[in-house]
Amino acid sequence: MIVYRSTRVVNFAQGELATFSTFIAWWLIGEHGWPYWAAFFLVLGMSFAGGVLLERTVLRPVERAPTLTVVIVTLGLLIALNGLSFWIWGGDEKIFPSAFSTRAIHVGGVAFSIQDLGVIGVSLGAVALLYALFQLTTVGLALRAVASNPDASRLLGVRVGWSLALGWGLAAALGALSGMMYAPGAQLDPNMMRGVLLYAFAAALLGGLESPLGAVVGGLALGVVLNLLGTYVGFFSGDMRLVGGLMVILVVLLVRPAGLFGRPLARKV
Amino acid sequence: MPALLELRSVDARYGAVRALHGVSLEVEEGSIVALLGANGAGKTTTLRAISNTVDRSGEIVFAGTRLGRRPPETIARLGIAHVPEGRGVFPELTVRENLRLGTYVRRDRAARREIDGMLGTFPRLLERASQPAGTLSGGEQQQLVLARALLARPRLLLLDEPSLGLAPLVVRDLFELVATLNRDQGLTVLVVEQNASIALRVAHRACLLEVGRVVLSGDAAELREHESIRRSYLGY
Numbered sequence: 001m002i003v004y005r006s007t008r009v010v011n012f013a014q015g016e017l018a019t020f021s022t023f024i025a026w027w028l029i030g031e032h033g034w035p036y037w038a039a040f041f042l043v044l045g046m047s048f049a050g051g052v053l054l055e056r057t058v059l060r061p062v063e064r065a066p067t068l069t070v071v072i073v074t075l076g077l078l079i080a081l082n083g084l085s086f087w088i089w090g091g092d093e094k095i096f097p098s099a100f101s102t103r104a105i106h107v108g109g110v111a112f113s114i115q116d117l118g119v120i121g122v123s124l125g126a127v128a129l130l131y132a133l134f135q136l137t138t139v140g141l142a143l144r145a146v147a148s149n150p151d152a153s154r155l156l157g158v159r160v161g162w163s164l165a166l167g168w169g170l171a172a173a174l175g176a177l178s179g180m181m182y183a184p185g186a187q188l189d190p191n192m193m194r195g196v197l198l199y200a201f202a203a204a205l206l207g208g209l210e211s212p213l214g215a216v217v218g219g220l221a222l223g224v225v226l227n228l229l230g231t232y233v234g235f236f237s238g239d240m241r242l243v244g245g246l247m248v249i250l251v252v253l254l255v256r257p258a259g260l261f262g263r264p265l266a267r268k269v
Numbered sequence: 270m271p272a273l274l275e276l277r278s279v280d281a282r283y284g285a286v287r288a289l290h291g292v293s294l295e296v297e298e299g300s301i302v303a304l305l306g307a308n309g310a311g312k313t314t315t316l317r318a319i320s321n322t323v324d325r326s327g328e329i330v331f332a333g334t335r336l337g338r339r340p341p342e343t344i345a346r347l348g349i350a351h352v353p354e355g356r357g358v359f360p361e362l363t364v365r366e367n368l369r370l371g372t373y374v375r376r377d378r379a380a381r382r383e384i385d386g387m388l389g390t391f392p393r394l395l396e397r398a399s400q401p402a403g404t405l406s407g408g409e410q411q412q413l414v415l416a417r418a419l420l421a422r423p424r425l426l427l428l429d430e431p432s433l434g435l436a437p438l439v440v441r442d443l444f445e446l447v448a449t450l451n452r453d454q455g456l457t458v459l460v461v462e463q464n465a466s467i468a469l470r471v472a473h474r475a476c477l478l479e480v481g482r483v484v485l486s487g488d489a490a491e492l493r494e495h496e497s498i499r500r501s502y503l504g505y
Contacts, residue, residue, distance in 0.1 A: 138369075138373070141362075141366060141369060141370065142370070144359075144361070144362060144366075145359050145362065145370050148360065148361050149357060149358075151322065152358070152359065153370075154322070154340070154342050154345070155320060155322070155341055155345055155350075155351045155353060155357065156345060156370050156371065156373050156374065156417070156421070157342050157346045157373050157374035157421070158370070160342070
């Protein structure tokens with residue numbers, strides 16, 4: 001959503017960037033005995049830098065190219081990163097440590113694990129930080145301006161290229177964050193994020209590609225719906241939920257492409 | 270004294286199509302120069318050549334500096350504010366946020382306070398300060414982008430067809446404002462206009478473009494009386 005909001009292009013390599021970053025974290029913590037939080041923040045920083053670097057090298061030549069070209073480039077990135085992950089770390093699953101204990105606490109008769117709460121807390125914190133960035137800082141304002149009208153932004157002295165790079169850096173760091181939050185509950189292998197990518201895309205579409213609130217609401221709504229479906233409608237469990245995600249994408253695009261919170265986009269012809 | 274802006278034999282093209290052929294003109298500091306001509310004459314292209322938002326060649330010198338291959342962002346930071354055709358409003362951002370972006374090129378802290386001052390000068394904008402800019406009327410949007418450009422404290426203001434789509438009274442007020450700013454603050458303006466009569470009333474000098482070439486240039490008062498201008502552009 002950040003990359004889309006900053007650049008109006010959906011970055012398909014997002015999931016792979018997240019997986020790659022998570023692998024690096026695993027490598028640091030598992031193989032080299034780094035303390036969790038040290039590795040966590042280091043990987044966040046590296047992902048940010050990596051995102052910036054990627055944008056400046058791979059995306060820059062196609063900055064002015066038609067959207068389809070850029071989409072193909074991000075798909076290419078997805079494949080390349082996926083292959084690279086396989087090549088470096090192999091295809092079998094690794095165990096990724098959790099930041100939080102897996103103890104359960106009981107609130108009002110429902111059991112939550114500290115880990116789930118921790119993940120939610122971190123996610124909410126990240127969203128809040130991003131919101132503050134976009135709405136309250138000059139840098140955030142410039143990012144929004146570039147997303148709104150890059151040509152007018154140039155005329156006002158905004159360095160559009162670096163704004164795009166910043167958007168990518170943020171997205172990469174966020175991806176790394178989500179990867180490291182997600183991995184403890186799943187298996188860490190190069191395909192880890194594929195399902196997440198699908199759900200994330202569905203959630204973002206559902207909420208409206210431009211609205212951070214929409215992304216959160218979309219994510220929650222999607223999670224609830226898919227889980228309910230899984231429990232109450234027999235064949236919708238496990239991997240079939242991916243189909244549910246696909247269906248959501250289809251329905252949203254057909255019925256209300258702008259999503260719940262997005263604004264319908266009209267392009268002048 | 271050398272002019273603030275000089276174009277020497279500037280060519281510009283859109284892909285394979287040449288839009289400007291050897292355009293040369295000068296803008297003295299503290300003056301208002303009007304660029305006139307029919308649709309497609311190359312007026313907008315000339316402004317784009319200055320801000321480097323079109324493929325161009327030839328020499329453009331601003332305040333003694335050759336603009337060369339500097340990107341538009343850098344040219345803006347040199348003190349040239351270009352208000353483009355179509356205005357260039359950020360519709361999803363509020364009026365106040367649009368204005369804040371006008372101060373982007375400035376380093377000084379006074380900039381933020383000036384936003385309020387600017388809103389004071391434009392009461393219609395003050396009323397709508399927290400509204401998304403896309404909800405403003407055409408005239409209000411034109412005021413917004415003018416205010417935004419002025420907040421950059423430019424040395425040179427490039428105005429592209431400010432009258433487009435606006436009612437005559439609104440246009441008159443806008444040009445009066447530009448004239449006042451020029452008189453009181455010495456703001457240098459290069460304005461592109463199809464509405465020749467109002468442009469010539471406000472400008473000191475004017476250039477007439479036809480099919481990408483300068484065919485006439487001189488004192489605004491003289492051009493107003495000139496035979497071909499009267500016939501083709503002023504209608505009498």
